[in-house]
Amino acid sequence: MNSIAIKLGTILVILFMVLIIFIESVLYFLFIRFYTDDIIGEQTRRTHSYASVLSDHFEPSTIGHVVRIESETNNLLLILDESGAIQGASDGISDVSPDYLSQLINHSSTNHGPVLASDWKNEPFFITESLVTIDEKTIGRVVMFSPTETIRTATKTIRSTFTGVALMVLVTGAIIILLVSGKIVQPLLRMIRITQRISEGKHDWELQTHGSDEIAQLSHAINRMSANIQFYKQQRRQFLADISHELRTPLTYMIGYSKVLLNGLVSKEDDQKRYLNLLYTQSMQLQRLVQDLFELANIEQGSFTLALGRTSIDKILQNSLGLMADSIQQTGITLRYSPSQIPLYVEGDERRLQQVIVNLLENARKYTPNDGAISISTYEEDVYCVIEITDTGIGIPAEDLIHIWERLYRVDKSRSRATGGMGLGLAICKEIVDLHQGHIQVESMKGIGTTFRVRLPMG
Numbered sequence: 001m002n003s004i005a006i007k008l009g010t011i012l013v014i015l016f017m018v019l020i021i022f023i024e025s026v027l028y029f030l031f032i033r034f035y036t037d038d039i040i041g042e043q044t045r046r047t048h049s050y051a052s053v054l055s056d057h058f059e060p061s062t063i064g065h066v067v068r069i070e071s072e073t074n075n076l077l078l079i080l081d082e083s084g085a086i087q088g089a090s091d092g093i094s095d096v097s098p099d100y101l102s103q104l105i106n107h108s109s110t111n112h113g114p115v116l117a118s119d120w121k122n123e124p125f126f127i128t129e130s131l132v133t134i135d136e137k138t139i140g141r142v143v144m145f146s147p148t149e150t151i152r153t154a155t156k157t158i159r160s161t162f163t164g165v166a167l168m169v170l171v172t173g174a175i176i177i178l179l180v181s182g183k184i185v186q187p188l189l190r191m192i193r194i195t196q197r198i199s200e201g202k203h204d205w206e207l208q209t210h211g212s213d214e215i216a217q218l219s220h221a222i223n224r225m226s227a228n229i230q231f232y233k234q235q236r237r238q239f240l241a242d243i244s245h246e247l248r249t250p251l252t253y254m255i256g257y258s259k260v261l262l263n264g265l266v267s268k269e270d271d272q273k274r275y276l277n278l279l280y281t282q283s284m285q286l287q288r289l290v291q292d293l294f295e296l297a298n299i300e301q302g303s304f305t306l307a308l309g310r311t312s313i314d315k316i317l318q319n320s321l322g323l324m325a326d327s328i329q330q331t332g333i334t335l336r337y338s339p340s341q342i343p344l345y346v347e348g349d350e351r352r353l354q355q356v357i358v359n360l361l362e363n364a365r366k367y368t369p370n371d372g373a374i375s376i377s378t379y380e381e382d383v384y385c386v387i388e389i390t391d392t393g394i395g396i397p398a399e400d401l402i403h404i405w406e407r408l409y410r411v412d413k414s415r416s417r418a419t420g421g422m423g424l425g426l427a428i429c430k431e432i433v434d435l436h437q438g439h440i441q442v443e444s445m446k447g448i449g450t451t452f453r454v455r456l457p458m459g
Contacts, residue, residue: 012177017170024162031158035151036120043075043146044114044128051130051142054079058132058139063088066142076125076145080105082138096125096145104143120148187215191222198226201233235406247289250282257282292424299431306349306435310459313344313378313385320357321376328361332370338377344385347459352432356440359425360389360452367450368393384438384455391451396444404442405430 050066063079067088070077076096079088084105093101104116104127117127125145132140194207206226207219257275266272298304321337328335346353364374372392379386396404404426433440436456444450 013170013174016173016177017166020166020169024166028155028158028162032151032155035154036118036126039146039151040115040118040126040128043126043144044130046070046075047114047128047130047142047144050077050079050144051132054132054140054142055134058134060087070144074147074150078105078143078145080141080143082140087140093145100124116143120151123148184215187219191218194222194226198222198229243293247286250286250289253282254279254286289424292428295428296424296431299428299435304431304435306352308347308349310345311348311350311353313346313387313456314339316350316353316357317376317378317387320354320361323358324361324365328365328374331365333365333368334373336373336375338375340378340380340385342380344378344380345459346385346436346456348436348456349432353436353456356429356432356454357387357389359429360454363425364389364391364393364450364452367391372449380458381455383458385458387454387456389452389454390449392449395446395448396442396450397446401442401444 050070053066054062066079067077067090071090076090076092077088078086078090078093078101081087086105114128114130115126116129117123117125120126125147127143127145129141129143131138132142190207207223257279260266261272261275266275295304317337317339321335325335361374361376368374368391374392375388375390377388377390379388406427430440433454433456438454438456440455441453442450443453
């Protein structure tokens with residue numbers, strides 16, 4: 001009974017049954033109403049017609065003629081004079097109960113309308129009457145009896161027919177509904193089993209989808225969810241392995257050099273300074289790694305906030321170049337800056353946008369040879385301010401372009417961490433630009449160079 005197919009089928013069958021009963025009740029009521037109205041209306045009209053004829057000729061021959069006319073029908077006719085004496089009657093009147101007939105004859109006409117009996121459930125006849133008058137004086141009455149057995153038989157037939165139809169429709173509808181609900185429920189049951197396997201970490205399956213209805217869309221969504229979960233699990237494992245390796249490398253250097261210095265194995269002051277410088281370099285690298293991880297964690301948790309304000313792009317570039325120009329030019333790399341002819345402003349966090357530019361310049365410096373060049377330009381394009389940083393470095397292979405925004409991903413795996421970085425800078429750049437409702441793109445050709453293009457909404 002806990003099956004959704006049974007619950008759904010039961011609810012639909014009940015609703016279907018209620019609808020059938022309602023429709024049949026309305027049809028039954030309308031049939032009875034129109035049928036009785038039609039019989040009584042026709043009977044009243046005929047009674048008035050006979051009374052009108054007798055008003056002109058209230059004599060035995062006319063009365064006999066009227067009685068003979070009505071004898072061709074199932075109706076009974078009774079013609080009375082003003083005192084209630086029977087002047088003419090159909091042959092079947094003798095079958096009517098004498099008490100019933102006496103009560104009808106002796107009733108006061110002024111207290112009744114043309115219809116004397118219309119209760120077909122409890123009365124044996126529909127009874128109508130019409131007064132025979134001459135010069136507004138009543139000289140007789142015409143009373144007509146129409147058997148109600150006909151309508152009772154018709155209603156029994158209708159009820160039996162409705163009951164049979166209702167049962168047939170109910171059974172057929174129940175079968176159809178259960179089959180249809182089964183078709184809907186079976187895919188849902190498969191999805192339940194699949195999601196249970198997902199929760200157990202098993203992804204060795206794929207839901208078969210057909211069509212484009214809601215069930216198929218849900219199947220597609222579950223397949224995508226499973227693929228994404230599997231991908232993120234692999235990414236997490238790889239991320240933890242890479243982080244462990246990145247942390248272990250500077251720690252190994254720091255422990256090794258510090259032991260050498262503590263044990264007094266280095267006596268020359270120049271060697272001691274060199275070792276201390278190496279310790280400082282490794283500790284700074286470790287600090288940058290921890291800071292980058294901290295910022296990425298804040299971004300994922302939604303606690304990474306921006307101090308937004310109207311900011312000059314030229315100011316951001318000038319500050320970034322002030323931090324990076326010396327280290328770039330010391331390597332022999334030519335640095336060029338071509339600002340926009342008109343001032344450009346964005347609604348952004350000046351410090352975070354400067355972080356993006358510094359990371360991109362640092363990335364360009366590391367992968368550009370000493371005789372190369374780095375060019376920076378800014379310009380307006382549609383409703384965006386564009387910052388373009390181009391280098392003449394080693395370039396990025398096409399198969400690596402889609403991965404450079406991933407954490408700890410490095411294009412050249414053979415480069416040392418001192419020169420190759422830790423693979424977090426570009427991931428942070430993308431997150432910061434996305435938070436500014438902007439876009440960051442890259443174009444590169446191996447051996448020719450790379451261009452990073454940052455688009456930020458104008459402020």
